Amino acid sequence: MCSAKALLEVASVGKRFGGLAALTEVSLSVQQGEIYGLIGPHCAGKTTLVNCMTGLYSVSDGQIRLSGESIQGLKPHAIVQRGFARTFQNIRLFANMTALENVMVGCHPRSRVGVLGAVLRTASERREEREIREAAHFWLTRVGLNAKARSLAGHLPYGAQRRLEIARALATEPHLLALDEPVAGMNPSERRDMADLFLRLRHDHQLTLLLIEHDVKLVMGLCDRVAVLDYGRKIAEGSPASVQKDAAVIKAYLGGHAA
Numbered sequence: 001m002c003s004a005k006a007l008l009e010v011a012s013v014g015k016r017f018g019g020l021a022a023l024t025e026v027s028l029s030v031q032q033g034e035i036y037g038l039i040g041p042h043c044a045g046k047t048t049l050v051n052c053m054t055g056l057y058s059v060s061d062g063q064i065r066l067s068g069e070s071i072q073g074l075k076p077h078a079i080v081q082r083g084f085a086r087t088f089q090n091i092r093l094f095a096n097m098t099a100l101e102n103v104m105v106g107c108h109p110r111s112r113v114g115v116l117g118a119v120l121r122t123a124s125e126r127r128e129e130r131e132i133r134e135a136a137h138f139w140l141t142r143v144g145l146n147a148k149a150r151s152l153a154g155h156l157p158y159g160a161q162r163r164l165e166i167a168r169a170l171a172t173e174p175h176l177l178a179l180d181e182p183v184a185g186m187n188p189s190e191r192r193d194m195a196d197l198f199l200r201l202r203h204d205h206q207l208t209l210l211l212i213e214h215d216v217k218l219v220m221g222l223c224d225r226v227a228v229l230d231y232g233r234k235i236a237e238g239s240p241a242s243v244q245k246d247a248a249v250i251k252a253y254l255g256g257h258a259a
Helices: 046-053 076-081 099-110 115-120 123-142 158-170 188-205 216-222 240-245 247-253
Strands: 006-017 020-031 035-039 061-066 084-086 176-180 208-212 225-230 233-238
Touching: 006 046, 006 208, 020 035, 020 046, 020 061, 020 208, 020 225, 035 046, 035 188, 035 216, 046 176, 046 208, 076 084, 084 158, 099 123, 099 158, 123 158, 123 188, 158 176, 158 188, 188 208, 188 216, 208 216, 216 240, 225 240, 225 247, 233 240, 233 247, 240 247
Parallel strands: 020 233, 035 208, 035 225, 084 176, 176 208
Antiparallel strands: 006 020, 006 061, 225 233
């Protein structure tokens, strides 16, 4: 059941692609300040759900609310402006732009100067550009990449590209950040560093995190609460300890359906 105090509320959400039901009556709530994990076997519907939350897909049924207000039907940029940002399962950086420029792009949803000010290079436009550059350096520093500010994004190592995408999302000044498989392809050391980063972001910036992951060990060690999807349905939700013991979760991960 969704709490009235939830930052994000998903109520009985369904998503159909033609005759295929990708999500069926999924409900969950993410509370302010928590790290909430969303896990499930391959093709369980995790990314589809995040795409519905962030405006890439429209829902077929149900409701999605952010801070108590419906965000259904809003375009992705409008949802970002309301404080809900995300990263992607497949990295989506501007490869031929520098790390700094990529993060500056993330700052622009909060910009105030219009097209005319940019064309005329007004004093307020120049001041805002300086502020955006300073903010971009700040977020690069937070993720440990400021030394690479002038490097092309496409030339950065894989782990650094993951961090850069997080910095760009942070530059939108979100209240809620959804991270879609942020440690995929990383070695154990890199995964530990990322987990430390997530904890710092929550503590230092009062950020709420929605972590979508295949790395069950990471989720169970990091998240306050966890929801589990299987074949587009939520089969469990609760503390990491309770979810790990849930019979339906064990069955899903051990191939019970196939058996």
